[in-house]
Structures are given as C-alpha cells and as structure tokens.
Amino acid sequence: MSNVFYRDITKSYPKAVKSHGMYIFDETGNQYLDMSGGAAVSPVGHSHPKVVDALCEQIKTMSFAHTAFFTNDPQEKLAEIISAKFSEANASEANAKVYFTSGGTEANETAFKLVWQYWKILGKTKKQKIISRTHSYHGNSYAALSISGNLPRRRVMGDLLLDWPRIGPCYSYRGLHADETEQQYALRCANELEEIILKEGSENIAAFIAEPVVGASLGVVASSIGYFKRIREICDQYDILLIADEIMCGSGRTGTFFAHEQDDFLPDIVTLAKGIAGGYQPLAATIARAKIHQVFIDNAAGFNHGHTYVGHASACAAGLAVLNVIDQEDLLKNVKIQGENLQAALIDAFNDHPYVGDIRGRGLFRAIEFVADKESKTPFADHLQITKKLKNSVMENGLICYPGGGSMQDNLGSHLLIAPPYILQEQHIDQFIEKLKMIMADVFNEQ
Numbered sequence: 001m002s003n004v005f006y007r008d009i010t011k012s013y014p015k016a017v018k019s020h021g022m023y024i025f026d027e028t029g030n031q032y033l034d035m036s037g038g039a040a041v042s043p044v045g046h047s048h049p050k051v052v053d054a055l056c057e058q059i060k061t062m063s064f065a066h067t068a069f070f071t072n073d074p075q076e077k078l079a080e081i082i083s084a085k086f087s088e089a090n091a092s093e094a095n096a097k098v099y100f101t102s103g104g105t106e107a108n109e110t111a112f113k114l115v116w117q118y119w120k121i122l123g124k125t126k127k128q129k130i131i132s133r134t135h136s137y138h139g140n141s142y143a144a145l146s147i148s149g150n151l152p153r154r155r156v157m158g159d160l161l162l163d164w165p166r167i168g169p170c171y172s173y174r175g176l177h178a179d180e181t182e183q184q185y186a187l188r189c190a191n192e193l194e195e196i197i198l199k200e201g202s203e204n205i206a207a208f209i210a211e212p213v214v215g216a217s218l219g220v221v222a223s224s225i226g227y228f229k230r231i232r233e234i235c236d237q238y239d240i241l242l243i244a245d246e247i248m249c250g251s252g253r254t255g256t257f258f259a260h261e262q263d264d265f266l267p268d269i270v271t272l273a274k275g276i277a278g279g280y281q282p283l284a285a286t287i288a289r290a291k292i293h294q295v296f297i298d299n300a301a302g303f304n305h306g307h308t309y310v311g312h313a314s315a316c317a318a319g320l321a322v323l324n325v326i327d328q329e330d331l332l333k334n335v336k337i338q339g340e341n342l343q344a345a346l347i348d349a350f351n352d353h354p355y356v357g358d359i360r361g362r363g364l365f366r367a368i369e370f371v372a373d374k375e376s377k378t379p380f381a382d383h384l385q386i387t388k389k390l391k392n393s394v395m396e397n398g399l400i401c402y403p404g405g406g407s408m409q410d411n412l413g414s415h416l417l418i419a420p421p422y423i424l425q426e427q428h429i430d431q432f433i434e435k436l437k438m439i440m441a442d443v444f445n446e447q
C-alpha cells in the first residue's frame with residue numbers, strides 16, 4: 001500500500017528504476033523507448049554523463065543559496081547564454097534578461113506578473129486582460145489555467161477561473177478554406193486578434209500569448225507563414241505585449257533554439273521550460289526584452305514576484321550542462337536531420353492508414369492526428385476513448401509517446417505527440433515505427 005497521492009488514483013504505475021540514452025527501465029526489467037521525453041522534456045536523453053557530472057559537481061560545491069541573498073555562477077552563466085541566443089535569433093535584440101523558476105507554469109506566471117507590473121509602472125493600470133487562443137495550455141496555476149483555452153483541462157475548475165477573451169488557432173489542416181491560400185488564411189486568423197482588441201478596447205489589453213508551435217492542445221501545429229508577423233504588427237499598433245510560450249516547442253525542439261525564429265517575429269517575452277534542463281532538474285526561464293527590464297530600472301521599480309527556488313544554483317547548473325551538450329554535440333543539426341527522417345518514416349508507414357488524417361511538425365516535434373473519416377476529417381466519437389486506448393497500448397508496447405485530444409473541439413480530435421531526445425538515430429526510428437504499427441493495429445482494428 002503506497003502513501004503517494006498519484007496523479008491518477010485509478011491507475012497503477014510501473015516503477016521506473018533506471019534510464020539511459022533513449023530508454024527508461026522499470027523494476028521488472030521492461031524497457032521503454034522514450035519517443036516523447038515524457039512530455040517533450042529530454043533533449044540530451046537520459047543519464048547523460050556530462051550533465052550528471054556537472055550537476056554532482058555543483059551540488060558538492062554550492063548546492064543552494066537563496067537568491068534573495070546571493071546570486072550564483074550557474075544562473076549568471078545560463079542567463080548570459082540564453083540572452084546571447086535570444087540576440088542571435090532576433091538580430092540586434094541585445095541584453096535580454098532571464099528570470100529562472102522551476103517549471104513552465106511558474107515561467108508563464110512570471111510573464112503575466114511582468115506584463116501587469118510593466119503597464120502599472122507606465123500608468124496604464126487598466127491594461128490587465130491577456131488574450132490567448134482557444135486551443136492552448138499555458139499551465140496549471142489559477143492564472144495560467146485561466147488564460148489557457150484547453151477546455152477539458154479547464155473544466156475541472158468549473159466557473160472558478162477567469163474567462164478572458166480568446167481567438168482561434170491558426171490550424172490549416174482544419175481551418176483553411178478551399179478558396180483561400182495559406183497566406184490569406186494566416187492573415188484571416190491573425191486579424192481575429194485585431195477584432196477582439198477593438199471589441200475589448202486596447203486600453204484593457206496587457207498582452208497576447210501563444211505557442212509558436214502548439215503542443216499538447218492541438219498536436220504539434222505550426223502556424224501558416226505570415227501569421228505571427230501580422231500578430232506582431234497588431235500588437236505594436238495597439239501597444240500590447242507579445243508572449244511566446246515556448247515551454248514545449250523551445251530549447252531546440254523544432255531545430256532552432258527558439259521556435260519563433262522560424263516564424264520570423266520578435267516576441268517581447270519568451271517562456272522556456274521542459275527541455276531547458278532536460279529533466280535533470282526542474283527549471284524554467286522567462287526571457288524579457290531589454291526594453292521591458294529598462295522600464296523597471298528607469299522607474300526604480302522592483303519586480304514584485306519570487307519563489308523560494310528562483311535562480312536555483314543546481315537547477316541552473318543542469319540547464320547549463322544540457323545547453324552545453326546540445327551545442328558541443330551539435331544536436332540541433334541532428335534534430336533537423338532526424339526530424340526529416342522521422343517525418344518521412346511516419347508518412348511511409350502510415351499516410352495511407354484509413355484513420356490517419358495528418359502527419360506534421362517541425363524538427364523532432366511531430367504528431368499524427370487520427371480521424372474516423374479522412375475525407376470529412378470527422379474525429380472519433382468521444383465514447384471510443386481513442387486517446388486513452390493509445391496511452392495504454394503505447395506503454396504495453398514498451399514505448400513512451402504523448403497521446404492527446406481536443407484538436408477539433410473540447411474532447412473531440414485525437415493525436416499522438418512525438419518529441420524524442422535530440423540524440424535520436426535511425427535505428428530508434430525503425431524500432432518506433434515497428435512498435436507504432438502494433439499499437440495502431442491494437443487500437444484501431446476494433447473500430
């Protein structure tokens with residue numbers, strides 16, 4: 001009898017006892033090929049010796065000193081590296097500042113508090129609402145879940161959550177009209193933001209938040225080209241800050257360190273988590289453009305925020321080691337190469353499958369969307385519980401992937417999210433495809 005209050009109290013979980021490279025092992029010796037890093041977490045794979053050594057060294061040397069009293073080397077160095085990467089990705093955007101927390105939700109909370117206090121300092125106290133998108137997840141705290149659009153995840157909170165305005169996603173698989181180009185579609189979607197700002201009054205809007213590549217809420221959906229450029233223009237026109245939630249899609253997952261690089265727009269704030277410390281420690285980052293930080297400096301205003309573990313030395317040491325491994329082993333090159341190989345292998349194996357509607361993604365961030373009917377793109381009925389069946393079958397077949405739902409609306413729409421470590425090689429893709437064939441037969445043959 002365990003004393004753990006489990007995530008799902010109706011389930012029993014195998015006990016993970018060892019992990020190495022692309023694999024996790026349970027106590028009975030079962031091996032799981034990790035094709036999603038849990039939930040898009042593990043860029044350098046499991047138990048990478050360089051990360052383990054760096055982390056042990058830091059813990060032995062200086063494990064923790066509260067950042068209300070001290071700064072520490074790992075957070076200084078990691079902030080410098082991330083700021084330099086931000087500058088590289090966004091020409092001439094120098095000196096961005098980085099605030100370190102312990103997880104994605106905290107990173108977004110930090111972003112929200114930052115924008116609210118920014119506008120307050122500037123005397124625009126009515127600028128409070130944060131616009132988001134209907135298919136979005138920005139975290140599990142009260143504010144982050146309020147701002148998320150993911151209905152199944154919101155529903156548990158009943159009407160307790162704030163319900164601020166949202167626009168639809170830019171999701172061409174379902175949204176593109178037969179008589180429009182991708183470019184026209186991108187503009188149509190982005191202009192929804194302008195419509196809502198005009199309706200609400202720009203004086204009431206603090207920020208707009210979106211994932212450059214939507215993860216769990218849609219199943220790896222990048223926007224059509226031009227969408228985020230237009231979003232940036234609208235934010236500039238109406239004096240609204242733009243937050244890119246790259247908690248899942250950032251830290252190199254799509255083949256560039258920041259996902260927004262590929263959409264060619266400059267966010268005011270970027271949030272990172274998951275991949276940034278590769279699962280070796282809980283770590284997240286909120287990156288603010290220098291102009292935002294400057295407002296606090298010019299007005300001698302402190303940023304009123306903080307958690308006990310802000311800038312945690314050991315967590316930042318893990319982050320530093322993970323980013324060093326990504327750079328030293330040139331892993332983003334592998335993300336691009338193996339990302340293309342993975343996409344090709346998925347298409348080859350499953351494109352003609354009667355229930356595969358779409359295979360998509362960027363880099364090592366991919367998904368398959370399943371449909372009951374390819375022509376009409378009708379999703380499977382909710383009671384068939386495709387997502388749950390996929391999740392069970394995936395584990396039974398010694399695989400870790402991230403099945404999700406809701407890409408159509410609410411619970412409707414099923415997908416499988418694939419986000420393997422950046423060390424992925426072709427033999428892992430082969431193993432994965434073989435396992436996935438068995439899983440698909442298991443889940444769909446009875447439909």
Ligand SMILES: Cc1ncc(COP(=O)(O)O)c(C=O)c1O
Pocket residue numbers: 039103104105106108137138139140211215216245246247248273274
């Ligand atoms: C895009 C996005 N934002 C925020 C979060 C919340 O991060 P965390 O679970 O680390 O709090 C997640 C988690 O999956 C996410 O995918």
